[in-house]
Each structure stands twice: as C-alpha cells, then as structure tokens.
Amino acid sequence: MTALTIGQYTILPGETKKIELPVARLYTDTQVSLPVYIVRGKKPGPTIFVSAAVHGDELNGIEIIRRLIESNKFKVTSGTVIAVPMVNVYGVVNQSRYMPDRRDLNRCFPGSAKGSLAGRLANIFLKEIVKHCDYGIDLHTGAIHRSNLPQIRANMSDEETTKLAIAFGTPVIINADILEGSLRSAAQNNGTKVIVYEAGEALRFDEFSILAGMKGVLNVLRHLGMIKKSRSRKKVIPPVIAYNSGWIRANASGFVKHKFELGDQVSKNQVLAEIGSPYGEIIECVHSNHNGIIVGKQNIPLVQEGEAMYHVAYFNEDTDDIVEQIENEQDALIEHAQLELIARQDQELYS
Numbered sequence: 001m002t003a004l005t006i007g008q009y010t011i012l013p014g015e016t017k018k019i020e021l022p023v024a025r026l027y028t029d030t031q032v033s034l035p036v037y038i039v040r041g042k043k044p045g046p047t048i049f050v051s052a053a054v055h056g057d058e059l060n061g062i063e064i065i066r067r068l069i070e071s072n073k074f075k076v077t078s079g080t081v082i083a084v085p086m087v088n089v090y091g092v093v094n095q096s097r098y099m100p101d102r103r104d105l106n107r108c109f110p111g112s113a114k115g116s117l118a119g120r121l122a123n124i125f126l127k128e129i130v131k132h133c134d135y136g137i138d139l140h141t142g143a144i145h146r147s148n149l150p151q152i153r154a155n156m157s158d159e160e161t162t163k164l165a166i167a168f169g170t171p172v173i174i175n176a177d178i179l180e181g182s183l184r185s186a187a188q189n190n191g192t193k194v195i196v197y198e199a200g201e202a203l204r205f206d207e208f209s210i211l212a213g214m215k216g217v218l219n220v221l222r223h224l225g226m227i228k229k230s231r232s233r234k235k236v237i238p239p240v241i242a243y244n245s246g247w248i249r250a251n252a253s254g255f256v257k258h259k260f261e262l263g264d265q266v267s268k269n270q271v272l273a274e275i276g277s278p279y280g281e282i283i284e285c286v287h288s289n290h291n292g293i294i295v296g297k298q299n300i301p302l303v304q305e306g307e308a309m310y311h312v313a314y315f316n317e318d319t320d321d322i323v324e325q326i327e328n329e330q331d332a333l334i335e336h337a338q339l340e341l342i343a344r345q346d347q348e349l350y351s
Contacts, residue, residue, distance in 0.1 A: 001044050004080060006036065006128050011080075014042040021128055023089065023121055032090065034124065037069055037083040045079025046224050048135040050217055051125075052084070054106050054183060056091015056098070057202040061139025064213040073218055079226045082129055088121070095203060097143065107179070109186035122186070130187050135164060135224070136194035137217055138183055141209070142201050145300040148311075149262040149293075149326070150199035150212040155184075156241060161193045166239060167223035168195060168216040171325040172295060174313055175243045195220075201299065212329070240322050242313035245295065250275060250303040252284035257301075260310070263326045264294050272310055275303060290314050293322055 001013040009019045020033035050068070052061025065085040068074050086092045088105050099105055103118035111122030130136065142148040153176035154165040165173050176196070178185045187194045197216060199209030221227045250256075254275040260266060266288040273286040286309060296311025303309060315322060 001040075001042075004038070004040065004047075004132060006038070006082075006132070011038045011040055013040050015040050021124060023124060024117060034084065034089060034121075034128075035086055036129070037065075037085070038080065039074070039076045039083075040080045041076040041078040041226065043078035045077075045226050046134040047080040047082065047132050048137065048221070048224065048226070049082040049084060049129050049133045050137045050139070051087050051129075051183070052139040053086045053088050053092050054138060055104070055140065055143075055202070056086075056088040056094065056096050057144060058097070058139075058141040059092075059203060060141050060200045060206060060209050060213065061197075062086060062092070063205055063210050064139055064217065067210070067214050068217055071214070071218075073227070074221075075228065076221070076226055077228065079224065080132075081221070081226065082133065084125070084129060087125055090117075097202065106183055107181040109181055109183050110189070122183075125183075126186050126190070130183075130190055130192055133187075133190075133192050135220075136183075136187055136192055137164075137168075137220060138194055138196045139213060140196055140198050141204075141206075142198070142296060144202040146296060146298050146308075147201040147206070147262055148198040148209075149295045150197070150209050150329075151295055151313075152216075152239075153196040153198055154194075155188075156243070158193065161195060164193060164220055164223070165195050167220050168197065169219045169239070170197070170212060170216060171239055171322065171329050172293065172313060173239045173241045174245055174295070175241060198296075240315060240325070242292070242295075242315055245292075245311060245313040246290070247296075247308040248272065248286060248289060248310040248312060250284075250305055250307045250309055251286060253303060253305045254278075254283050255301055256298075256303050256309070258297075260294055260297075262294055262297050263323065265292075265323045266294060266310075266312060267291050286310075288312065293326075 004011045099118040108118040108122045111119035151172045152165045156175040200206035252275045257274045270288045271285045292312040292314045295313045
C-alpha cells in the first residue's frame with residue numbers, strides 16, 4: 001500500500017487522521033473547511049467514501065458517520081475509509097438544503113475550480129475525495145416536511161453496484177437513473193461505484209433511519225472485506241428491488257387527512273388521503289395510481305394542488321411479504337438499539 005495524499009495531508013497505511021480541506025472564506029474572512037476523517041487498514045483493500053449533508057439540511061447522515069467513528073465495530077483492517085460528515089458545510093450552518101448561491105450542490109458536479117461557489121466545492125470534493133475511491137455511499141434524507149422510508153437507490157444495471165446495494169441491507173432497493181450533475185454521475189465517470197441511502201426527514205434525527213444507515217454502512221464494509229465479519233448467523237432476507245416508482249400529487253389545495261404511513265401497502269385506486277377546506281368539507285380524495293409500497297411521504301398537513309404527497313415504489317412481487325420484511329427490520333433495529341443502550345449504561349455504571 002502506498003501513501004494517500006488528500007490536499008496537503010499524507011495518510012499512511014494503518015493510520016487514522018482527521019483533516020480539514022479549505023473550501024472558501026466567508027464575508028467575515030473566516031475560513032470554511034471540509035471535515036474529513038480517514039481510516040486506513042494495514043492491509044491492501046478497496047477505498048470507499050461515506051458522505052453526508054450534500055444537502056445541508058439532511059442531518060441523519062451526519063449522525064450516522066459520527067456514530068460510525070465512535071463504534072467499536074468500525075475497525076478497518078484492510079483498505080481505506082474516507083468519511084465526510086458534512087459536504088455542504090454552508091448549508092449545515094444555515095440549516096438549508098442549498099449553497100449560499102442558492103444552487104443545489106447535487107446538480108453541480110463535476111464543477112470547476114473557477115466556477116460558482118457550488119461548482120468549486122463540487123470540484124474539490126471530486127478531486128480530493130472521489131478520485132481516490134473505488135466505491136461510495138452517499139447518505140441522504142427526504143426534503144423538508146417529507147420523510148423517506150429507509151431505502152437504497154442505485155443503478156441496478158451495474159453488477160458491482162447491485163452487489164453493494166444488496167449488501168447494505170435495506171428491505172427496499174429502488175433502481176434509480178443517474179441524474180446529470182449529480183455526485184453519482186461524476187463518480188461514475190471516475191469509475192467509482194456509488195449507492196445512495198435515503199431515510200428520514202430533513203432537519204430531524206430519526207433513530208430508526210440512523211440505526212438502519214449505520215448497520216448498512218458496516219454491512220458494506222464487511223462485504224468488501226474491510227472489517228471483520230459479524231459472528232451473528234441470523235438469516236438474511238434478500239431485499240426487494242423496485243424498478244419503477246412515482247409520486248402521487250395533490251388534486252386540490254387544502255388541509256390533509258392522511259390514511260397511510262411510510263412502509264404501508266397500497267392498492268390501485270385506494271384512497272390515500274382526504275383534502276378538506278377550512279370549513280370541514282372534503283374537497284377531493286387522493287387515490288393511489290398503482291399497487292405498491294409507500295417509500296416517501298409529505299408530513300405537513302397542508303397541501304397545494306399539484307404538490308407531491310406520496311412516493312410509491314412499484315413491485316411485481318406480492319407486497320405482503322415486503323411489508324412484513326419492513327416491519328421485521330424495524331423491530332430488529334429497535335431491539336438492537338435497546339441492547340446497545342443497556343450495554344452503554346452498564347459500562348458507565350461499572351467504569
């Protein structure tokens with residue numbers, strides 16, 4: 001294994017280092033830097049980045065990386081993990097999805113060294129982080145007032161990417177086209193295979209989403225042989241892949257009464273919500289246009305006509321089994337969280 005150089009820093013095999021990559025300065029002449037945490041095993045292996053907060057208001061990923069760094073299961077024996085808990089640092093500071101120039105960073109890749117502020121940050125991330133990596137896991141949440149069921153989005157036509165997506169371990173995988181200007185698009189041009197984890201809501205911590213995300217990252221690292229295999233021999237249920245999905249939009253403006261939640265099974269023409277007036281009348285009913293599972297949902301009880309309300313994943317398989325799998329996964333993660341809490345309390349009690 002050779003030395004890894006990121007910015008002005010050199011990281012040797014077997015070394016762990018926390019660095020800051022300068023991005024730009026604020027009006028106050030304060031330096032803004034990209035926080036990066038690198039862990040290198042002593043043995044050769046792949047290099048993978050784990051990134052969060054490409055959209056600055058998507059906070060679950062930051063917590064996933066923070067807990068990953070603290071976890072005693074995160075012992076990299078081979079290869080290199082490059083963790084970037086906050087890509088859009090500006091957005092995190094301002095609790096905003098966007099950059100200060102109002103651009104969506106995830107539509108500004110590959111960027112350029114002399115472009116817009118968003119383009120410059122995209123260019124730095126691509127050249128200093130992604131170019132070193134064979135693989136990547138990009139952590140996201142739903143937008144403001146919208147929640148996503150824990151899911152992986154990936155290009156399932158690529159065999160290696162498919163293996164990563166399955167290894168992550170969410171019950172649902174959605175085949176997602178690669179959008180121009182996205183991190184995935186620029187990474188693909190670099191030869192880096194990237195999967196996207198979507199879970200939870202912007203500006204909120206969701207414990208289920210955080211636990212599922214942390215577990216998924218560790219699963220991928222085990223799959224790549226970068227950390228030790230788990231001693232657990234629990235039966236692994238393969239995820240179900242949705243090759244199509246779509247948003248169901250409001251057919252009127254008003255107050256919403258939801259009838260379904262994330263992870264629920266819906267049937268074609270089933271009433272998902274009622275939209276009412278301030279006087280109590282039901283103006284319209286929102287119907288499902290397909291059989292499937294709700295994987296994304298608007299949370300705010302107000303809606304404008306044409307606004308996206310439910311994201312439904314479509315499956316060829318019987319969705320009863322999928323719903324049961326989602327429920328089992330949630331129960332297992334809650335049980336895991338309780339055991340972890342008891343273990344920490346015992347450690348604090350006897351330390």
